[in-house]
Amino acid sequence: MSHHILDAKRLLCPMPVIRTQNKVKQLSPGDILDVICTDPGVTSDIPAWCRITGHRFIDVKSDADEIVIRIEIRSRD
Amino acid sequence: MSHSVNKPEKKQRKAVALISGGLDSLLAAKVIIDQGIHVEGINFYTGFCVEGHTHAIRKKDKAKPKRNNALWSAEQLGIQLHIVDVIEPYKEVLINPSHGYGANMNPCLDCKSFMVGQAVEWIKENDFDFIITGEVIGQRPMSQRRDTMPVIAAESGASDLLLRPLCAQLLPPTLPEKEGWVDREKLLDFNGRTRKPQIELANKLGFQDFAQPAGGCCFLTDKNYSDRLVDLWQARDTKAYELDDVMLLKVGRHIRPKPNFKLIIGREEGENKFMEGYRKQFIHLYTISAKGPLVLIEGNTDEKDLQLAAEITARYSQGRQEKTVTVAVKDQNGVSKLLNVKPFSNEEKLRDWYI
Numbered sequence: 208m209s210h211h212i213l214d215a216k217r218l219l220c221p222m223p224v225i226r227t228q229n230k231v232k233q234l235s236p237g238d239i240l241d242v243i244c245t246d247p248g249v250t251s252d253i254p255a256w257c258r259i260t261g262h263r264f265i266d267v268k269s270d271a272d273e274i275v276i277r278i279e280i281r282s283r284d
Numbered sequence: 285m286s287h288s289v290n291k292p293e294k295k296q297r298k299a300v301a302l303i304s305g306g307l308d309s310l311l312a313a314k315v316i317i318d319q320g321i322h323v324e325g326i327n328f329y330t331g332f333c334v335e336g337h338t339h340a341i342r343k344k345d346k347a348k349p350k351r352n353n354a355l356w357s358a359e360q361l362g363i364q365l366h367i368v369d370v371i372e373p374y375k376e377v378l379i380n381p382s383h384g385y386g387a388n389m390n391p392c393l394d395c396k397s398f399m400v401g402q403a404v405e406w407i408k409e410n411d412f413d414f415i416i417t418g419e420v421i422g423q424r425p426m427s428q429r430r431d432t433m434p435v436i437a438a439e440s441g442a443s444d445l446l447l448r449p450l451c452a453q454l455l456p457p458t459l460p461e462k463e464g465w466v467d468r469e470k471l472l473d474f475n476g477r478t479r480k481p482q483i484e485l486a487n488k489l490g491f492q493d494f495a496q497p498a499g500g501c502c503f504l505t506d507k508n509y510s511d512r513l514v515d516l517w518q519a520r521d522t523k524a525y526e527l528d529d530v531m532l533l534k535v536g537r538h539i540r541p542k543p544n545f546k547l548i549i550g551r552e553e554g555e556n557k558f559m560e561g562y563r564k565q566f567i568h569l570y571t572i573s574a575k576g577p578l579v580l581i582e583g584n585t586d587e588k589d590l591q592l593a594a595e596i597t598a599r600y601s602q603g604r605q606e607k608t609v610t611v612a613v614k615d616q617n618g619v620s621k622l623l624n625v626k627p628f629s630n631e632e633k634l635r636d637w638y639i
Contacts, residue, residue: 217561219531221329221352225369245561248352255355259365 208237216273220248224256227278231262236282239265244274253278297465298322298412299447300403303365304501305353307482307494308418308450313361314489315449316416319466323416325365326406327354328399330374331530332503353495360491370402371527378504379523383435388510390502392424393432400440407445414445414460421451422476430454450474450482503534512538515639519543519583528562532580535559537600538639541592545583546639549600564616569597572622573610576601591623598627599634 213230215223223244234240242253250267253276257264263279301313303325317323358365377398381391396419403415419428419436433455437446444459452461452471461468474481486494503509512533517523519540532548535555540546550556556578562568566580567590579597581590590613598609604627614620628634 221327221333221354221367222369224352224355225329225367228367252352252355255352255359256365259355259358259363 208239209235210239211241213240213242215242215244215249217245219246220252223249224252227253227256228260231260231278231280234280236280238280240278240280242276242278244276245272247274249274249276296322297414297460298324299414299416299460300407300410300412301325301363302399302403302415302417303327303354303357304418305355305357305495306418306501307479307486307491308420308423310357310360310418310491310494311482311485311489312416312418312449313357313363314491315471316447316466317361317363319470321466323361323363324412325354325358325361325363326403327365327367328370328374328402329367330378330395330502331371331527332374332378334501334503356495360494366406368402368406370398373402374398375525386505388505388507389513390504390510392505393435395502397436397439400436400442400446404441404445413465414447414458415442416447416449418450419448420474420476420482421454423474447471503530509533512639515540515546519546528565532559532562532582536577536580539596539634539637540639541596541633541637542589545581545585545589545593547593547596548580548582549597550577550579563614567613567615569593569611569613571597571601571603571609571611573608574598574601574603574606576603576609591625592628594623594625595628596634598625599629601627603627 211234213226215226218226223242223246227242230240254264257278262281265277265279268275299316299321301309301323303309303313313323313325355365377391377394381394383393386392400415407415419433421428421430421433437443447458447460448455450472451474452468453473454475457468460466516529516533535548535558536551537549538546539549550559559578559580562580566582567585569579570576576597577600581593585593594611594613597611598604601609603609607626608624609627611623611625612620613623
């Protein structure tokens with residue numbers, strides 16, 4: 208298991224979702240990915256993407272400057 | 285002694301559905317899923333999709349529920365969704381559409397052929413059997429007409445692998461129908477601009493809260509947006525553009541006082557905040573002595589132009605009634621100077637300069 212960070216700041220949805228989708232293809236089940244964003248739309252879009260792809264949305268943390276969404280990569284089997 | 289004969293298992297057929305996030309593509313996918321076909325969704329992001337950057341910018345829009353309707357559709361259908369960034373290849377479609385533009389800068393027919401063409405490549409790479417779309421004959425004036433639908437099938441290279449479940453009974457049978465992968469009798473015969481059959485089918489299938497965007501799913505169908513795009517191309521003397529251009533055309537007031545530069549003026553806090561991300565790319569202005577907008581300058585300016593830009597910036601600040609307003613002008617390297625200016629007051633000229 209390894210921990211990865213994806214910088215998706217200043218990108219507007221759906222670009223953070225696309226970048227997440229593409230990054231996850233390079234990761235392994237059990238890996239953790241933190242997606243750092245500024246578009247508040249990600250707080251609904253990335254969890255929705257996790258639900259349809261089977262990856263686990265862990266949590267979202269945000270402050271005035273950025274939003275960090277943490278997900279765990281799951282196997283697609 | 286009896287021998288059991290192993291019959292070859294029927295191959296599970298697979299279709300990719302173009303999912304825009306609207307009702308028609310949702311219904312088309314559902315109709316095919318209900319015939320036992322394995323369906324996955326594909327959504328192409330051109331940069332101009334209304335779905336994307338609309339909800340993030342303006343603060344007033346933040347009270348509205350935020351969701352990506354393509355993701356929502358996939359979730360309702362219980363299918364995978366592949367969102368594909370086609371920003372770069374789409375440029376050629378927008379810049380040189382072989383079938384021209386619609387009422388605004390919308391190259392709908394070329395766009396549809398392009399997207400179906402992208403889906404053709406995708407099904408080859410992913411070993412899928414055919415493509416489905418939510419197109420309905422007569423639904424849209426350019427891309428969804430009886431005479432243009434075969435053009436899309438031909439120019440995309442999809443040919444008879446392109447199935448439109450919502451109006452398939454009005455069209456020649458496609459390969460999935462001819463081969464019996466899907467039952468043509470269970471497909472539909474929707475026709476025309478009415479939305480009634482779609483609403484009835486949605487109710488029958490139990491879909492609620494689906495998206496019904498009034499102006500379609502693309503900024504290029506919007507007159508104001510198209511005017512700004514044309515102005516950008518004319519000012520630069522080239523149709524080349526980047527994603528940042530696409531974004532900034534959606535934000536703020538755009539005012540072109542002279543051919544060599546325009547101002548992008550934030551209309552409210554959300555836009556100002558979004559535009560802050562561009563401060564290193566543009567000369568920008570903001571008021572010091574009164575509350576006011578962030579203003580980006582696109583183009584090349586001399587000292588007189590900056591003076592005029594500062595006066596216009598002051599006009600859109602809360603100091604517009606003051607005799608003078610102090611305006612900061614900062615270049616891309618962070619070097620700034622202060623100008624004390626009289627707020628611009630010729631409203632007629634401003635209206636003429638408005639894009």
